[in-house]
Amino acid sequence: MTRFIIALLITISFIFLLDHPWGRIPPLGSFFSPQEGFWQNAEPLNRKFPTFTRLPELKDSVEVWLDRRWVPHIFARNRHDLFFMQGYITAMFRLWQMDIETLAAGGQLASIMGPDLLPFDRLQRRKGMVFGAEQKLKAMEADSVTRQILDAYTAGVNAYIQTLTPRNMPLEYKLLHDYPRKWTNLRSALLIEYMADDLTGYSDDREYTNLRRVFTDEQLHQMFPDFPDSSMPIIPSGTAFARPSRINPSVPSDTARARALQSDLTRISDIHPASDYFIGSNNWAVSGDRTAAHVPILCNDPHLALNLPSLWFEIQLHAPGIQVYGVSLPGAPTVIIGFNDSIAWGVTNASRDVKDYYAVHFTGPDKKTYLWKGKKIPATLRIETIQIKGRPSFQDTVAYTVWGPVTFDPDFPDTISHMPYLATHWQALQPSNDLKTFYLLNCAQNYQDYVHAIAYFNCPAQNFVYADKAGHIAIWQQGWFPLRWKDQGKYVMPGDDDHFQWQGYVPVAENPHVVDPPQGFVFSANQHPTDGTYPYYYTGDFFYYRAKRIHDFLAEKSQLTLQDMMHLQNDVFDTRAAEALPLLLAHLPASAIRPSEHAYDSLLRHWDMRVTTQSKAPILFYTWMDSLMHALWDPVLSTAHAIVKAPSMQTTIEWLIRDTSLQFFNQFTRKSVSLSERVTESFHAAMQAIQQMDTGRGLSWGRFRGTDILHLTRLEALSHTRLATPGDGATLNAITSNHGPSWRMIVQLGRQTEAYGVYPGGQSGNPGSAHYDDMINDWLLGRYEPLRMYTPKDRHQPDIEAIMHFAP
C-alpha cells in the first residue's frame, strides 16, 4: 500500500513538474507532446489547406487563392466579405504578431511578459497611445464606410480565433504559455497608432532645451540649421508656391520665458550621438518620357525596423469596385502600399515635427488643477490599469490637460530636462480617419481620386508618390501640419500661456506637392519638402544624401528600365562619404601618416564610395568620422552639463567646409587647434582602433556592422542574426544593424502592369513554416519576386498552389 502511494505521489509530482511553466520555460509536457505541442506547428512542406469552410458571418461565397509564396488573392462579391476575409486570412498567417504588436502599442506587455515590461507599458500609456487610438477610432467609426470595413475585419479575425484549439495555436502562444485575445476595432486603431508613434514619436525637444541653456539662438541655428547648405527638396528648388492663404504666426514676445523654465539641473553630461538615420524611406516615380517602355514606373522602399514575422503582409483584394495588390499591415484592413488596374502609390515619412512638450504648472501634487491663462482649471485624470503577469495590477494616474497627456511627472520623472511636469502635444493624438485614405487609394482610378483619398490623411504625415496609366506622376506631402512661428516646437514651451499653442494648421491644399514636373520624375527620401521659399515655417528631422543620389541617378539617365530601378533600390553609393572624404583627405598631410597606416590611407584614397559587404573602406571612414565628430563636438557640448544631442554629420561636414579655421570650436577649447591637426589626430585614433580589430581575419563591412532580423520575442533561435549586409544609412539600400528596406516594390504601369517586390521575411508568421523567412535571401541579394494581380479567369495559373472556398 505504502509503495503504491509513494509511486502515485511521485507520478503526480512528475506530471505537475512537466505541466507547469517555470520562469521562461513553458510547460514541457504539453510543449513536447507530438500531438499537442510545438510539433503541431511544424508544417509539412506541402501543407494542405481546407478546400471548403463554412463561415456563417459571410454574406456570399468567397474564394481565396494562395500562390507559390502564399500570397492570398481574395475574390469576394461585396465589400463586407472582402474585408472579413482579409481579417480571417491575415489571422490565419499572422495572428500572434497582430496580437503582440497591439499589446505593445497599448502598453499591455507586462500582462504576458512580466514586471520587466512595466516601465515600457507605463510610457506607452503616458504618451497617450490608448487615448490616441480611441480618438482615431472615433473618427473611423463616424464614417459609415470605414466603420463597415473595420467591423468586417474584426469579425473575420475573431472567426479565425474561434477555430483555434490549444493544439493548433501559433507556436509563440505555446512558448509563452499564453492564449489569443479577442480582436476589436480598437486594436486595429492601436496598430495604426503604433505606426504613427514609430514615424512621428521621436522628439529631441528636451535635449534641445538643455542646449538652449548655454548656447545662443544664433549658435543653435548654426548647429541645427533649418535649411542646410546643400539640399535636394521634394518640390524642385525654384518651383513657385501659390500665395499662402494663412500667415505664419508671429513669435510670442517673451520666448525668454521658455528659457526661464529650466530648473537647476543635475550636472551630468551625456551627448547623444548624431543618429544614423534609419526610419527613412525612398520613393520615386518616373514619367513615360524617361522610361524605355514609355510608361510610368513607380518605386517605393520604406525603411523600418526589421523583424520576424515581417511588418508587411502581401495580399490581393478583389471585389466589385476594388481590385488592388500590395502590402498590408497585419492588424489593419486595406492595402497600405501597392497598385491597382489604374494607379500605383507609395509612401515615405514626411519627418516633420508634430510632437511638442509643454511644461505644465499644477497647483498641487494631486494633479487635479493647473494654471492656464492665469486661471486654475481642472485636469482630467485617467487611471491606467496595467496587468502584470504573476503580480497584482499596477495603477497609474495620467493627467490630461489642454495640451494632452502629462507624460512626465514626479511619479514618472523626465531624466533629460528634469522639468517636473511635461505634457505631450502630439498630432497622433488627434481624431483622424487615416484608414479612409488607404481604402480610397485602393479604389482610386485617377489623379483626382488620389488627391481626394490623401486629403483624409492626418498623422503620421507621409510623402505620397503617385503614378497612373494615363501617364501622370505626382507627389504630395500629406498630413496635418501646425502653423508655427520660427523655432516653435524645437524646445519645451511654457504650458500656461496660449501664445505658445499651435496657431491652426496649414491648409491641406497648400501642402507641398508637384504634378508632372518638367524634370520628368518625382522623388522623396525624407529630405526637406521644399526650399526656403515655401511660405510656411516647418521643422523636422530631414536627410539629404539619399535624395541627392536618387536625383542624380534619375536626372542623368533616360530610357529607364525595370532593371535600372532594381539597381537603384539596391544602390550602395555613399553620397555622404563622397562629400566628406575628399575634405578629410585634403586636411591629412601625407607626412603625418605613420608607416602602419599607409595601407589604410591608400584604401581610403582609392575607395569607389560603394558600401558592399566586402568593403573595408567604409569601416575606416566611419570610424574616422566618428572620432572626428567626438573631437570637435565633445568640448562644445559638454559645456551644457546635461543630456544633449549632437549636430548631424551633414551639418558638421558643411561647417568644416565653411570654417576651416575652426573659429567656433576653438572658443570651447583651451588652446586653438587647426582643422588639419584635428583631422590628423582623429585619423590616428581611428586607425589605432581599427588595427586592434584587424586581426588578419579580414575586416569587411558586412561582418563588421551586420544586421539582425529579430523575432518579436527577441529569441535568437527564431531570428536571423549577424547577416552580412551591404549599405548604410546614407546609401539608397539603407540597411543598418536592425533597420532597412522593409518592402521593395517596383511597378511599371503599361497596358499590362508589370510589378516586382520583395521583403526580408515570408508570408507565414509561423517559425515552423518554410514560408517564415523564404524571401530573406532574395532580399539580401537584391532579387525580386514578380507580383501578380489575378482576375477570376486566372484560376488555372500554375503559380496557384491552393484554392480555398468559403461560404455562409
Added chain:
Amino acid sequence: MRFVLSALLAALLAYLAGQYLPWWTIAIAGALSALLIAQRKIFFSFLSAFLAVGLLWFFMAAYIDLRNQHILSHRIGRLFFHRSDHWPALIVTALIGALTAGVGAWCGGLLRNLTSRKKQMTFGKFYSRRS
C-alpha cells in the same frame, strides 16, 4: 508475449488519449496497460509502457519532423539546447513520453498487486487449508 501485448496496449491507449485529452493522460494509459496485463515484475510493467510510449512519441515526432524537413526542430534545438540539430528535440520528446507513461505503469502495476495480492492470498489460504 505479455510484455509485448501490454506495450501495444499502452501505445494504443496513449495514442488515443493524446489525440483527445491532455498530454498527461498518457500516464493513465500506461497505468491501464499495467493494470490489465500483469507482468512478472513491476519493473517490466514500467519498461513496457516506457518503451511503448517513448517509441510512439519518437516516431510521431520524427514523422512530423521529416515532413517539415527539420525546420522547426532545428529552431527548438537552438532555443533549448543551443544546437541547430533535430536530435535533442526528438530525444527529449521520446523521454518525456516514455517517463510519463512509465511512472503511470509503475503505479498501475502496484495497484494491480494491491488488488490481486489479496486474491492470491485468499487462494493460497484456501489451497493451504486443503493440504
